[in-house]
Amino acid sequence: MSESKAQLLESVRKYHQENARSGFVPGVTPVLSSGAAFDEEDRVALVEAALEMRIAAGVSSRRFERKFARELGLRKAHLTNSGSSANLLALSALTSPQLEDMRLRPGDEVITVAAGFPTTVNPIVQNGLVPVFVDVELGTYNTTPERIAEAIGPRTKAIMLAHALGNPFAVEDVAKLAEDNGLFLIEDNCDAVGSTYRGRNTGTFGDLATVSFYPAHHIAMGEGGCVLTDNLALARIVESMRDWGRDCWCEPGEDDKCFKRFDHQLGTLPHGYDHKYIFSHVGYNLKATDLQAALGLAQLAKLEAFGAARRRNWQRLRDGLADVPGLLLPTATPESDPSWFGFVLTVLPDAPFTRKGLVAFLESRRIGTRRFFGGNLTRHPAYLDREHRVVGGLANSDVITEQTFWVGVYPGLTAEMIDYVVASIREYAAAA
Numbered sequence: 001m002s003e004s005k006a007q008l009l010e011s012v013r014k015y016h017q018e019n020a021r022s023g024f025v026p027g028v029t030p031v032l033s034s035g036a037a038f039d040e041e042d043r044v045a046l047v048e049a050a051l052e053m054r055i056a057a058g059v060s061s062r063r064f065e066r067k068f069a070r071e072l073g074l075r076k077a078h079l080t081n082s083g084s085s086a087n088l089l090a091l092s093a094l095t096s097p098q099l100e101d102m103r104l105r106p107g108d109e110v111i112t113v114a115a116g117f118p119t120t121v122n123p124i125v126q127n128g129l130v131p132v133f134v135d136v137e138l139g140t141y142n143t144t145p146e147r148i149a150e151a152i153g154p155r156t157k158a159i160m161l162a163h164a165l166g167n168p169f170a171v172e173d174v175a176k177l178a179e180d181n182g183l184f185l186i187e188d189n190c191d192a193v194g195s196t197y198r199g200r201n202t203g204t205f206g207d208l209a210t211v212s213f214y215p216a217h218h219i220a221m222g223e224g225g226c227v228l229t230d231n232l233a234l235a236r237i238v239e240s241m242r243d244w245g246r247d248c249w250c251e252p253g254e255d256d257k258c259f260k261r262f263d264h265q266l267g268t269l270p271h272g273y274d275h276k277y278i279f280s281h282v283g284y285n286l287k288a289t290d291l292q293a294a295l296g297l298a299q300l301a302k303l304e305a306f307g308a309a310r311r312r313n314w315q316r317l318r319d320g321l322a323d324v325p326g327l328l329l330p331t332a333t334p335e336s337d338p339s340w341f342g343f344v345l346t347v348l349p350d351a352p353f354t355r356k357g358l359v360a361f362l363e364s365r366r367i368g369t370r371r372f373f374g375g376n377l378t379r380h381p382a383y384l385d386r387e388h389r390v391v392g393g394l395a396n397s398d399v400i401t402e403q404t405f406w407v408g409v410y411p412g413l414t415a416e417m418i419d420y421v422v423a424s425i426r427e428y429a430a431a432a
């Protein structure tokens, strides 16, 4: 490393230390619902990538993909510019003509839940497919294999579900249901990296899994996401669709990896048309950059510690609130070990206080709260006129829309902050 670079990076470390957060002042210091936890290694990694002007996808992206796939126990990972892009890419991949009879065609149905994040559902609509909404349970905030089984119809081709705020759905049974019925399963693992179900990582049960690296998530790259799979044929389709739809799999700047660059004949193109410019899909450009990947690599080293902090914070909230009347506390899905994204609370109908009042009180104390994303998505303007089916009613999704919110567990929160959240909720409930 050159002397000037070493000096610069040393200054970055110093800058980080000088700007490290000072002590917690209750009611003054914000207790965020989510955020990234960055240390000086993260800052150095990002600045180093910037110094080297690694502004497009390159070596760090490839390295991150390999390491992250290995970390989760899958063969392939493809970085994207967001978790939403990862969802779009994963579902779009299932429409590839290369899947022949298995491909999803306009009008086919995809089973999902109404209570969740919009971009788990949007790719279904964006691809001309029909979302079939089922309800979730209160407490785990996941749907059940029984509800999914009831929703399967003649045009059902896939299931696309998120692990709710880090809490795994019964993914092994859902994967079995999908297999028995010839359906694809996409796990939206954006909020659950590091969660396990029956001892196995979420994201490894379905045909495809997606991840988000937005700062609220388990590791952060700024914006960023990833599509993972064990299926090499699907991985090729994902890569093609991410990278403009091209048939060639050379990295940017790389030529002739297949040793047949000028020896292909595809479509009705003349023989020998440059493979770099042959397109087998109507694709996108959803790539991330090395700046993001360099930060991601530094964050990845801390994934386990982040998961431990999330679990610790969640448990501290759970223990501290165990006897508060009027609140439904969250529960982990049986046989799961969630790496929690947030701590979900539902205000019960007989509570002597309202969700609105409690949330306003917490916010007045600078304690950040969030809704369970869209609540019942079918009630939003965007979806009112979209073709969809609802199976079994959405009563619990409606309860979530009215009565549910969550507070943070991310690694940036200290025990002192968590205790302040507990004390504040207890104080409000006791005064009601």
Ligand SMILES: Cc1ncc(COP(=O)(O)O)c(C=O)c1O
Residues within 6 Å of the ligand: 082, 083, 084, 085, 087, 117, 119, 120, 162, 188, 190, 191, 212, 213, 214, 216, 224, 225
């Ligand atoms: C379950 C779920 N899926 C997808 C996303 C989208 O991720 P991104 O914000 O990176 O687009 C989010 C965002 O929080 C999410 O919670």
